[in-house]
Amino acid sequence: MTREQYILATQQNNLRTENAQLYPVGIYGWRKRCLYFFVLLLLVTMIVNLAMTIWILKVMNFTVDGMGNLKINREGVRLEGISEFLLPLYVKEIHSRKESPLVFQSDRNITVNARNENGQLTGQMTVGADAVKAHCKRFEVKSKEDGKIMFSADEEEISIGAQRLRVTGTEGAVFEHSVETPYVRAGPSQELRLESPTRSLTMEAPKGVEISAVAGEFRASCRRELHLQSTEGEIFLNADNIRLGNLPQGSFSSSTPNSAGPRQTVYELCICPNGKLYLSPAGVSSTCQSNSNICLWS
Incomplete structure (x- = not known):
């Protein structure tokens, strides 16, 4: 190698050394500090999230079977x-445990809706x-033993399937229209009273x-007339004593002194021909016939 070649090679090595010092490799200065800060912030966030997750699991009582009371x-x-x-x-179904009742509670009201497959309301x-x-x-109410309908109501009629209907109110039962029943009876040691204060009371049977x-x-x-009518039969009064009170009395005079006194x-x-009774x-x-004038004034 000549002297000129050695000097040229030495200058190239010096240039490379200078270039390496002028362009360092890596992150230095404020960039490095920012990177460390973000890494530290991420680590703190992960620790806080992990702590919060563990706390939520502990508070909510998460288990393999569910969450808390669920x-x-x-x-x-x-x-x-x-x-x-x-x-x-x-x-689909709600039921309580065998040893405890099921209670629904609301500050306003409780509404249960039933809908069909089209979403239309069918019952509420x-x-x-x-x-x-x-x-x-x-609307139906059935017995627990045999499923017999105890009470049912629709647009046509109301049916009570119990063997006995008991009304315990002091004023009794009030019916605005007709009542159809095969048997009406009062309770033991109580009176049965059928009353119509402002209208007539009619009892009919075929x-x-x-x-x-x-x-x-x-x-x-009654206040006015009491009618006992039988269209195809008779009215039979069977008693030891039959009394008709407050009947008008006629007068009779005879030539015999002791005939009437x-x-x-x-x-x-x-x-009378119109059905009025008198004595x-x-x-x-x-x-x-002597007192027929009572029939004329009736």
Whole structure:
């Protein structure tokens, strides 16, 4: 190697050394400090997130079976204790445990809706502070033992399937229209009273009406007329004593001095063509014709 070549090679090495010092490789200065800061911030965030996740799992009581009072099993979802739902709840069946009742509570009211496959409302039941309302085509109450219908109501009629209907109110039962029943009876040691304060009271039956008071007395009173009518049969009064009170009394005069006097105690029952009854003093023969003037003034 000549001297000129050695000097040229030495200058090139010096130039390379200078260039290496002028262009360093890596991150230095404020960039390096910013990188360390962001790495430290990310590490702190991860630690905080992990701590919050562990705290939430601890507070909410997350387990492999569910979360807190909410347990998920093969039969469905089980809630223990008091649960609050802020949005609508869609379930197929709700039931309580065998040893505890099921309670629904709301600050306003509770509404249960039933819809068909098209989403149309077919039935609704609302339990409010003032009343319990049910909107449906037919409402039924069945017994637990045999599933017999105890009460049913629809647009056509209301049916009560119980063997006995008991009304315990002091004012009894009020019916604005007709009532159809095969049997009406009062409770033990109580009176049965059928009353119409402002209108008439009518009892009709195709085969007869039977009124019986086994241990008491029977009374029928009205303000105007009392009609007993039988279209194809007879009216039969069977009793030891039949009394008709407040009947008008006629007068009878005879030539016999002792035929009738102030001590008259025997009377004859007479009837007018219009059906009015009156008493006439009894004599040797009928005295109804002598007192027929009562029929004229009736």
